[in-house]
Amino acid sequence: MMKGCKSMISCVSTLSVHESPFGRILEWLKHLGARAWEIIDEKPNELDIKKVESYRNIALSELTLINVHGPYNPLAFGHVWFKRLEATVALAGLLRSSYVVVHMPKCEDLEVTLKNLEKVSSTASKFGISLLVENCTSNESAYMNTLEDFVILFDTTCAKNLGLCLDVGHAYIERNLDDFLSKFYERLMNVHLHDNDGLRDLHMPLDAGKVPWRKVLENLARKGYDGFVTLECKSRMEDSLNKLNEVLLKLKIP
Ligand SMILES: [Mn+2]
Numbered sequence: 001m002m003k004g005c006k007s008m009i010s011c012v013s014t015l016s017v018h019e020s021p022f023g024r025i026l027e028w029l030k031h032l033g034a035r036a037w038e039i040i041d042e043k044p045n046e047l048d049i050k051k052v053e054s055y056r057n058i059a060l061s062e063l064t065l066i067n068v069h070g071p072y073n074p075l076a077f078g079h080v081w082f083k084r085l086e087a088t089v090a091l092a093g094l095l096r097s098s099y100v101v102v103h104m105p106k107c108e109d110l111e112v113t114l115k116n117l118e119k120v121s122s123t124a125s126k127f128g129i130s131l132l133v134e135n136c137t138s139n140e141s142a143y144m145n146t147l148e149d150f151v152i153l154f155d156t157t158c159a160k161n162l163g164l165c166l167d168v169g170h171a172y173i174e175r176n177l178d179d180f181l182s183k184f185y186e187r188l189m190n191v192h193l194h195d196n197d198g199l200r201d202l203h204m205p206l207d208a209g210k211v212p213w214r215k216v217l218e219n220l221a222r223k224g225y226d227g228f229v230t231l232e233c234k235s236r237m238e239d240s241l242n243k244l245n246e247v248l249l250k251l252k253i254p
Helices: 022-032 049-062 079-094 110-126 147-156 168-174 177-187 213-223 237-251
Strands: 009-013 036-040 065-069 099-102 130-134 162-167 188-193 228-231
Touching (some): 009 065, 022 049, 022 237, 036 049, 036 228, 079 110, 147 162, 162 168, 162 177, 168 177, 177 188, 177 213, 228 237
Parallel strands (some): 009 036, 009 228, 036 065, 065 099, 099 130, 188 228
């Protein structure tokens, strides 16, 4: 019997149009014709029932998968933050999202934070959703960003639906890409891809900076990774999507 074709799924983040009027985001997504979207639940386009319906209508007609990036504005941490995240998860459930990406606050009592996270994880599991914590840069020190943060996170919490969203651009700046991959590969469900100069988190189109993204994808393909690869470029998304799809097609081994 032939073994099934394993391949990664390309996905586009709405980051570059997120500040635009909502109708513009929908037009942009329709025009791109991607296999999957990662939409952002943050001002000025926070998710609500109406937006969920609009996203779903277009996704249905285009057979597109939808994933959700949770809020990232650190204005209100603590209890309020997790209440907000619960709302994101519920709306992500309506979108049949397979995951919600989380920037995990670490400025407060770690024990309390992890307890709160377990509570949200349990809500998410009822919707069949995984919570994926993203590696932020050390510039965003209010959020979990070091390898050690993630060791504590994954060692302490026992929620099975807690995974990793590996931001390759962030890891390239922090020089910890290989460490993250070797330590937490089993937890990996989504990869954020964008380019930079190795110093600043520029979210540039692929090949505009120094991130060796083709090598990273080859490495992931060797490991058998078949999750999402989400483009988080702030401009020229169409070019980057074409490049990504081309590489993924070559890496698809029957
Ligand atoms: Mn990211």
